[in-house]
Amino acid sequence: MTAGRVAERREAKVASIVDAAWKLAAEHGIAGISLYALARAVGMRQPSLYEYFDSKHALYDAMFADGNRQLFERIEAVSFPRDPRAAVKKYMRTFLDFALEDPARCELLFERHVPGFTPSPESYALAEEILGRAGTLLHEAGVTSQGDIDCVVAMVGGLMAAQLSNDPGGNRWSRHLNRLVDLYLDDVITRSNGR
Amino acid sequence: MTAGRVAERREAKVASIVDAAWKLAAEHGIAGISLYALARAVGMRQPSLYEYFDSKHALYDAMFADGNRQLFERIEAVSFPRDPRAAVKKYMRTFLDFALEDPARCELLFERHVPGFTPSPESYALAEEILGRAGTLLHEAGVTSQGDIDCVVAMVGGLMAAQLSNDPGGNRWSRHLNRLVDLYLDDVITRSNGR
DNA sequence: GGATTGTACCTATCAGCGATAGGAAGTCAA
DNA sequence: TTGACTTCCTATCGCTGATAGGTACAATCC
Numbered sequence: 001m002t003a004g005r006v007a008e009r010r011e012a013k014v015a016s017i018v019d020a021a022w023k024l025a026a027e028h029g030i031a032g033i034s035l036y037a038l039a040r041a042v043g044m045r046q047p048s049l050y051e052y053f054d055s056k057h058a059l060y061d062a063m064f065a066d067g068n069r070q071l072f073e074r075i076e077a078v079s080f081p082r083d084p085r086a087a088v089k090k091y092m093r094t095f096l097d098f099a100l101e102d103p104a105r106c107e108l109l110f111e112r113h114v115p116g117f118t119p120s121p122e123s124y125a126l127a128e129e130i131l132g133r134a135g136t137l138l139h140e141a142g143v144t145s146q147g148d149i150d151c152v153v154a155m156v157g158g159l160m161a162a163q164l165s166n167d168p169g170g171n172r173w174s175r176h177l178n179r180l181v182d183l184y185l186d187d188v189i190t191r192s193n194g195r
Numbered sequence: 196m197t198a199g200r201v202a203e204r205r206e207a208k209v210a211s212i213v214d215a216a217w218k219l220a221a222e223h224g225i226a227g228i229s230l231y232a233l234a235r236a237v238g239m240r241q242p243s244l245y246e247y248f249d250s251k252h253a254l255y256d257a258m259f260a261d262g263n264r265q266l267f268e269r270i271e272a273v274s275f276p277r278d279p280r281a282a283v284k285k286y287m288r289t290f291l292d293f294a295l296e297d298p299a300r301c302e303l304l305f306e307r308h309v310p311g312f313t314p315s316p317e318s319y320a321l322a323e324e325i326l327g328r329a330g331t332l333l334h335e336a337g338v339t340s341q342g343d344i345d346c347v348v349a350m351v352g353g354l355m356a357a358q359l360s361n362d363p364g365g366n367r368w369s370r371h372l373n374r375l376v377d378l379y380l381d382d383v384i385t386r387s388n389g390r
Numbered sequence: 391g392g393a394t395t396g397t398a399c400c401t402a403t404c405a406g407c408g409a410t411a412g413g414a415a416g417t418c419a420a
Numbered sequence: 421t422t423g424a425c426t427t428c429c430t431a432t433c434g435c436t437g438a439t440a441g442g443t444a445c446a447a448t449c450c
Contacts, residue, residue, distance in 0.1 A: 004447095005446095006447075009397095013398095034435085035437065035438090036435085036437090044398095044399075044400095045401080046438095047399085047401085047439080047440095048398070050437095050438075051397080051399070055437080055438080056437065111306065112306075115224060116227075147370075150357065150367060150368055154350070154371075155353050155375075158349035158350050158353020158356070161306075161349075161352060161356060162348060172345060173346075173349050176345070176349075183382050187378050201417085201418075201425085204426095205426090229406085229408090230407080230408065231407080231408090239427095239428075240428075242411095242428085242429075243427075243428050245409075245410085246426080246427060246428075250408080251408065251409090
């Protein structure tokens with residue numbers, strides 16, 4: 001099953017378009033990407049983009065998958081401590097740092113800033129994989145109930161959203177991450193001992 | 196300073212347009228409002244709307260102010276317990292219920308789902324008033340540092356966002372509100388006793 | 391190696407959007 | 421009654437995403 005020169009060239013072109021789209025998104029916001037400007041950025045006319053993406057939403061879907069792949073690779077490159085609680089903290093910190101370093105990417109991946117966009121099941125699978133790893137680490141740290149996992153997810157997401165809307169580039173909210181995780185994990189343990 | 200029949204009629208018209216806009220927003224999402232459809236809904240042609248709003252963003256600004264006024268009135272109608280902690284919980288519950296009962300309104304007021312929109316200072320003042328009351332109640336409950344107030348705000352916002360994106364209409368996240376508030380307030384007290 | 395098929399791009403054009411220009415009625419006040 | 425203001429209209433603009441149809445080039449097949 002050789003890739004073929006055609007498919008290879010095509011994939012490279014798709015990747016270069018997605019890269020250019022990220023740059024435009026950083027400049028004008030994720031919803032501010034214009035297909036005209038994007039095409040010009042990669043040396044094309046606007047209709048030629050439809051050779052690579054069936055619609056603008058398909059482009060967003062490719063960016064969604066690409067962003068999650070970036071996060072996945074970032075996580076893969078991190079070595080997590082043995083201690084489950086420390087591992088949870090490092091995982092969440094990795095996630096939060098990644099989310100905060102590119103607002104436009106964050107808007108697409110974790111907030112829902114593109115009006116009609118919903119990721120395709122294939123693209124969403126990677127996101128679920130990443131969320132699943134968080135669940136596994138939390139499980140090892142003693143957080144076994146779905147409700148508790150939900151709470152941690154909501155807390156981290158809340159820190160991310162507040163940080164990004166109210167103090168982008170700063171750490172007014174993100175600095176509380178470790179303490180909040182500790183607080184919640186302690187409570188889970190207390191509750192499990194109590195019964 | 197009589198209102199004048201003209202100004203009165205005008206205000207009524209503005210209000211009816213904003214009401215129609217909320218209905219369209221509930222149907223097509225906050226970003227899915229079309230000025231053409233909105234004008235038709237109030238028996239006008241699209242350019243006539245510009246008699247009442249200088250731009251679409253001005254309409255969103257009026258809706259933002261209107262939504263915050265709705266929340267303010269909702270809060271005003273609630274009688275809060277003497278006990279500071281119970282008051283905080285009821286305040287947050289009132290807020291969360293309000294936010295979750297209309298996703299489109301929530302998108303405009305608390306998430307940032309309208310690409311280029313930022314509320315005007317005048318409209319934002321009401322939102323700050325509402326946030327300020329939360330701060331006051333938290334203060335009375337022993338939460339005095341800005342960092343701790345930030346954390347509670349982030350947690351409630353996190354629950355809201357997670358609830359709305361992953362289980363709209365349900366209570367998978369919102370049911371944890373009281374417990375999370377208790378958990379955090381207990382921790383604040385513990386910390387203040389420790390030093 | 392020439393014919394055939396598919397790839398990759400183009401120009402021209404469409405319908406939808408928010409926004410503006412300019413004009414025609416209707417309403418109000420001197 | 422007259423003049424100014426209010427309210428709405430039609431026509432049109434520029435921009436957006438999307439489609440139609442055509443052309444040059446590359447890859448593949450006989």
